[in-house]
Amino acid sequence: MITLHGFPASNYYNIVKHALLYKALPFQENLIYAGSDALLSINPVGKVPAITTDEGMTLSESSVICDFIEETYPAIPLYPKSATERAIVRQIMKIAELYFELPSRRLIPYVFSGTHAPDAVKEEVRQVLTRGIPALNRLCQFSLWIAGKELTMADIYVHYVNVVVKACASTQLDWDILAEIPGMKEWNDTMSQSDIAQKIEADRLANMPEFMTHVKAQIQAAQSK
Ligand SMILES: N[C@@H](CCC(=O)N[C@@H](CS)C(=O)NCC(=O)O)C(=O)O
Known part of the structure; x- marks a missing residue:
């Protein structure tokens, strides 16, 4: 099963999440924030989203992930044929x-x-x-x-x-x-208005308080250096 790494307050994360949901692909979410060592081991630039594929390969950059998902799972297409x-x-x-x-x-x-x-x-x-x-x-x-x-x-x-x-x-x-x-x-x-967008928006809103706490902690850490 695909693992989607990142956090629901991220719009880039939500691009990939929306594509996975639209294609009805099974996936699990791994809540992880930018700036953590754990994320650096998944994506060396330390950004979200990243995925771990069914084969265990890690992949980053939302547009690259979108292409990979389309090419690997062409049913329910998200790109035209021509x-x-x-x-x-x-x-x-x-x-x-x-x-x-x-x-x-x-x-x-x-x-x-x-x-x-x-x-x-x-x-x-x-x-x-x-x-x-x-x-x-x-x-x-x-x-x-x-x-x-x-x-x-x-x-x-x-x-x-x-x-x-x-x-x-x-x-x-x-x-x-x-x-x-x-x-x-x-x-x-x-x-x-789509069900998928509404689910993603609900998840985004639910994640916002924790995400903002994370952002504030990062700002404080940077200021105390
Ligand atoms: N080009 C990347 C950009 C991803 C990105 O900027 N993600 C943000 C979250 S929305 C992030 O991880 N920021 C942390 C940082 O810049 O250190 C993509 O398309 O996936």
Whole structure:
């Protein structure tokens, strides 16, 4: 059985968890936080998610894990059959990661500490997000799903990217960024309503207090060095 390592407050973890649940694959969750030695032995960069496969191989990087899951368990597909359409799905995922998720992440420490990011940081983040918006506007179809008629891995990926993007842009940049992409908010709401997304959201909320305690302990440890 696959083991999914990480914690339910992590949006990257939830991408993989959603894909596993969608494909109805049996898996167990191993609750583990970033910064622990135990995680470093599973994923040398010390990030979540990681999985241990049925064969005992460990694998990290959410998009790589998504590809592995699809190739190993092709029933209930999450990528289209045609190479062109698959490439578009991966392009949407890559653009969402590079131009939405990663710049937004720079603001997470300020969101967690309830402080304001310096203006220079905010400006850099805004500039990268501003490049992502027209790209996603051009690629996303929302008819009904993000890449067309079938739900794909890009729907799962962008839905969980948006969790971080929304939280950071609204609190630090005073920016309703999803409104910049017509159809994105409505599609995001549709995604939130699935049984799988609701289970993942319930698990995320349940994990938040413990996760925040962990974050505070890490901040204190760093300050006392
Ligand atoms: N590129 C990685 C990013 C994973 C990532 O940043 N995970 C966060 C949790 S949401 C983490 O482990 N952060 C700990 C750290 O940066 O040390 C992926 O796609 O899996």
